[in-house]
Amino acid sequence: MARITLSNLAHSYLPNPASPADFALKQMDHVWQDGGAYALLGSSGCGKTTLLNIISGLVRPSQGRVLFGDRDVTDAETAARNIAQVFQFPVVYDTMTVRQNLAFPLRNRGKDAAYIKARVDQIAAMIGMEAILDRRAQGLTADAKQKISLGRGMVREDVNAILFDEPLTVIDPHMKWELRTQLKSLHREFGHTMIYVTHDQTEALTFADKVVVMSEGTVVQLGTPEELFETPAHTFVGYFIGSPGMNLLDASIAGTCARLAGAELALARDYGTPQGRTQIGIRPEYVTLTEGTGLPFALTRVEDVGRHRIVRGTVEGQPVNVVVPEGQALGAHLTHVSFAAERINVYADDWRIEGGAA
Ligand SMILES: Nc1ncnc2c1ncn2[C@@H]1O[C@H](COP(=O)(O)OP(=O)(O)OP(=O)(O)O)[C@@H](O)[C@H]1O
Numbered sequence: 188m189a190r191i192t193l194s195n196l197a198h199s200y201l202p203n204p205a206s207p208a209d210f211a212l213k214q215m216d217h218v219w220q221d222g223g224a225y226a227l228l229g230s231s232g233c234g235k236t237t238l239l240n241i242i243s244g245l246v247r248p249s250q251g252r253v254l255f256g257d258r259d260v261t262d263a264e265t266a267a268r269n270i271a272q273v274f275q276f277p278v279v280y281d282t283m284t285v286r287q288n289l290a291f292p293l294r295n296r297g298k299d300a301a302y303i304k305a306r307v308d309q310i311a312a313m314i315g316m317e318a319i320l321d322r323r324a325q326g327l328t329a330d331a332k333q334k335i336s337l338g339r340g341m342v343r344e345d346v347n348a349i350l351f352d353e354p355l356t357v358i359d360p361h362m363k364w365e366l367r368t369q370l371k372s373l374h375r376e377f378g379h380t381m382i383y384v385t386h387d388q389t390e391a392l393t394f395a396d397k398v399v400v401m402s403e404g405t406v407v408q409l410g411t412p413e414e415l416f417e418t419p420a421h422t423f424v425g426y427f428i429g430s431p432g433m434n435l436l437d438a439s440i441a442g443t444c445a446r447l448a449g450a451e452l453a454l455a456r457d458y459g460t461p462q463g464r465t466q467i468g469i470r471p472e473y474v475t476l477t478e479g480t481g482l483p484f485a486l487t488r489v490e491d492v493g494r495h496r497i498v499r500g501t502v503e504g505q506p507v508n509v510v511v512p513e514g515q516a517l518g519a520h521l522t523h524v525s526f527a528a529e530r531i532n533v534y535a536d537d538w539r540i541e542g543g544a545a
Contacts, residue, residue, distance in 0.1 A: 189255040223397055274336070476511065
């Protein structure tokens with residue numbers, strides 16, 4: 188296992204990049220802790236796979252260094268990096284049994300038979316395949332084959348890191364939850380450094396201790412699921428995480444006061460006079476419909492999503508969503524919304540600013 192350091196890293200697929208837009212990965216400096224479970228999360232094309240391929244050695248970065256522990260691996264081949272990888276689609280040997288597939292990485296490294304048997308039995312139990320260990324992989328479902336791929340990715344104890352690239356794509360929705368939970372417990376039990384690429388926030392938030400949110404080649408936040416929810420560092424994190432995402436409203440900020448077109452709102456902290464485009468962000472979970480307290484709210488529609496309802500409308504002409512818990516009555520008497528002041532985040536040119544004491 189290893190700590191992973193990305194030092195002054197950047198990558199362009201173009202031979203002579205001229206502007207930031209030419210970089211698939213813009214300059215970054217990160218240290219990822221030994222034994223951490225990290226998810227790389229972001230929409231299609233944001234650079235997740237590029238970053239993963241740089242860590243695995245499939246892509247050589249055009250700038251910067253990659254270190255595993257204290258060892259500089261920037262120029263090392265994938266095979267020399269001592270990592271395990273699990274891809275989007277199963278990679279299994281059809282003519283081998285499940286046991287032989289799981290044992291393959293251990294046999295390759297000359298481990299003794301007793302150790303291989305014990306380790307394969309342990310992994311098979313974790314992925315629920317004890318009963319079919321001696322069956323050929325041929326003819327198994329895509330789900331089962333991907334489970335074998337996951338198991339094989341985890342069978343070696345001595346790897347520097349395990350990299351997963353959208354590993355649950357082929358898995359049936361009802362099994363995804365189960366496998367995510369298993370991966371999480373495998374991480375707890377074995378303590379490997381794990382990096383998991385996904386565009387699915389539920390996968391990222393349930394698997395990872397730390398989520399690395401990427402947008403347009405930049406890491407916009409590296410934080411715990413709670414930090415991403417409570418204090419998104421960038422407006423992108425605000426609306427990408429959460430369902431629906433954070434409400435973002437243009438407002439001018441002066442000290443502890445946010446001014447929307449015709450209304451004022453008290454803030455819990457003092458933000459001075461930030462420059463650029465300023466916005467306030469509030470999660471729909473922290474907005475309450477009221478009979479007159481707060482800001483006037485024009486309701487446009489109500490969506491019942493089972494556990495709660497999402498009430499959509501506008502405040503001063505800007506869209507605002509409200510999450511209304513089950514059992515709470517709605518009605519024409521609810522004409523306003525109030526924002527929980529301590530849950531409001533303030534943004535200048537999309538980046539969160541830390542307020543001072545009010
Ligand atoms: N081999 C390549 N040559 C040129 N450009 C590439 C190459 N691979 C990726 N890109 C470009 O780099 C950017 C980042 O792509 P990347 O595949 O890393 O994103 P991603 O977040 O993994 O997306 P996805 O979820 O769709 O795989 C995109 O603009 C993409 O078009």
